Amino acid sequence: MTAQDTAARLEGVGHRLTAPRRAVLEAILAAPALFTVEDICAAAPGVGRATVFRTMKLLQEIDLVCRVPLEDGSVRYQFSQGDHHHHLVCSACGSIKEFIDPELDARILEDALTAGFHLDGHSLELYGRCAACDR
Amino acid sequence: MTAQDTAARLEGVGHRLTAPRRAVLEAILAAPALFTVEDICAAAPGVGRATVFRTMKLLQEIDLVCRVPLEDGSVRYQFSQGDHHHHLVCSACGSIKEFIDPELDARILEDALTAGFHLDGHSLELYGRCAACDR
DNA sequence: CTACATGCAAATTGTTTGCATAGTT
DNA sequence: AACTATGCAAACAATTTGCATGTAG
Numbered sequence: 628m629t630a631q632d633t634a635a636r637l638e639g640v641g642h643r644l645t646a647p648r649r650a651v652l653e654a655i656l657a658a659p660a661l662f663t664v665e666d667i668c669a670a671a672p673g674v675g676r677a678t679v680f681r682t683m684k685l686l687q688e689i690d691l692v693c694r695v696p697l698e699d700g701s702v703r704y705q706f707s708q709g710d711h712h713h714h715l716v717c718s719a720c721g722s723i724k725e726f727i728d729p730e731l732d733a734r735i736l737e738d739a740l741t742a743g744f745h746l747d748g749h750s751l752e753l754y755g756r757c758a759a760c761d762r
Numbered sequence: 763m764t765a766q767d768t769a770a771r772l773e774g775v776g777h778r779l780t781a782p783r784r785a786v787l788e789a790i791l792a793a794p795a796l797f798t799v800e801d802i803c804a805a806a807p808g809v810g811r812a813t814v815f816r817t818m819k820l821l822q823e824i825d826l827v828c829r830v831p832l833e834d835g836s837v838r839y840q841f842s843q844g845d846h847h848h849h850l851v852c853s854a855c856g857s858i859k860e861f862i863d864p865e866l867d868a869r870i871l872e873d874a875l876t877a878g879f880h881l882d883g884h885s886l887e888l889y890g891r892c893a894a895c896d897r
Numbered sequence: 898c899t900a901c902a903t904g905c906a907a908a909t910t911g912t913t914t915g916c917a918t919a920g921t922t
Numbered sequence: 923a924a925c926t927a928t929g930c931a932a933a934c935a936a937t938t939t940g941c942a943t944g945t946a947g
Contacts, residue, residue, distance in 0.1 A: 673929095728873050742859055755874060816938095
């Protein structure tokens with residue numbers, strides 16, 4: 628996905644296409660899979676921290692970026708493919724792998740029903756060691 | 763569970779049983795199901811905030827308390843039954859219900875295996891509206 | 898008695914907000 | 923021109939840390 632695509636998506640939702648937002652988008656595309664707001668600030672000098680935060684919030688709303696809460700309570704962000712998925716976080720190398728499992732989601736929905744809950748969403752993070760680190 | 767039990771558990775792991783820790787334990791037992799560090803500070807006047815944080819960390823290590831990350835990124839704590847469970851968080855009244863589903867856990871483990879991950883743990887939170895609020 | 902725990906306040910870290918100015922459409 | 927977005931700095935919130943003092947074992 629290119630910066631143009633993402634930019635277009637912003638406009639589509641009625642948001643202005645500004646230079647700072649472009650800079651943030653490019654920084655995100657150039658960033659490692661998992662990044663922090665700090666990373667983006669560093670990669671997009673001249674863009675204020677507040678704007679980075681504001682832009683990140685926007686991008687989350689359009690599902691271009693997703694928040695990944697780590698085990699220790701800190702937060703990372705990730706460029707997102709948009710569709711619903713879960714994360715496998717490697718505690719050794721820090722890499723994150725996305726995965727989907729419709730059956731798992733179905734089971735979750737079922738559990739919610741059983742409990743009498745009207746489910747709006749859920750978050751699932753798996754913590755462990757990836758294949759490469761687990762030796 | 764009583765304050766005595768929990769206190770005993772602290773000692774068992776080689777930690778001292780001090781007055782501030784007792785106070786925090788009692789505040790937790792008296793607190794609503796879901797509470798913040800602030801709640802405990804308020805309920806245990808005279809105990810420093812830092813000590814409350816330090817004690818909470820201890821209690822998490824012994825699994826007497828568990829962290830519940832909310833959808834908006836804020837954190838609540840919950841007195842824990844110790845065993846593995848998940849949370850259903852009601853966005854309307856804020857209540858939290860625990861549930862267990864071994865089959866769900868099995869599925870999660872399977873997904874991790876498929877991805878070549880050695881799973882250490884996971885966190886799953888469901889967000890929605892509880893039966894009482896969903897009308 | 899000795900090591901561990903506490904309280905306080907200062908230091909961090911992460912994030913939000915007010916407001917005057919600049920930029921898009 | 924009208925309205926939105928930005929930058930900066932200050933405001934906030936949550937959590938951690940240094941250090942002198944207190945206290946459980």
